[in-house]
Amino acid sequence: MTKRPTLVITTLFASLFISGATLACDAMGKSTHMGQLMSVDATQKTFTIRDAQSQSPVTFTANNDILIGLKDASGSIMVNYEEKDGGGLNAVGVTF
Numbered sequence: 001m002t003k004r005p006t007l008v009i010t011t012l013f014a015s016l017f018i019s020g021a022t023l024a025c026d027a028m029g030k031s032t033h034m035g036q037l038m039s040v041d042a043t044q045k046t047f048t049i050r051d052a053q054s055q056s057p058v059t060f061t062a063n064n065d066i067l068i069g070l071k072d073a074s075g076s077i078m079v080n081y082e083e084k085d086g087g088g089l090n091a092v093g094v095t096f
Contacts, residue, residue, distance in 0.1 A: 033058055034078045037096075040070050047091070049077060060091040069094060 035049035038057060047070055048059045060081055062070075070077075073096045080093040 031082065032078060032080055034076055036075070037070060037073050037077055040067060042067055049079065052076065058089065060089045062091040062094075066091055066094050 033049060033051055034053075035051045035058070038048045038050050040047045045063070045067065046059050046061050047067065048057050050056070051058045058079075060079060061084070073094075075096065077094055077096040079091050080095075081089045081091050084090050
């Protein structure tokens, strides 16, 4: 008898968590992604985050100042970016 209420409560909390994560990037505004830092490639001048909304990796190009700042990043980061003419995303600001 106690399994059913536990299942209902677990399902409710899971759906609230998922809907909150889904709205994370949309709520931040245009040209903004939020997520966990996955990697930094100083040679290629890129970094990749796991996007909070899509759970997919998103890679950005960045200048040296941003890449150096990412050395100390932990937890979620917010990336403001511009779309490049040939495709791709260029980070113009990072907050963590």
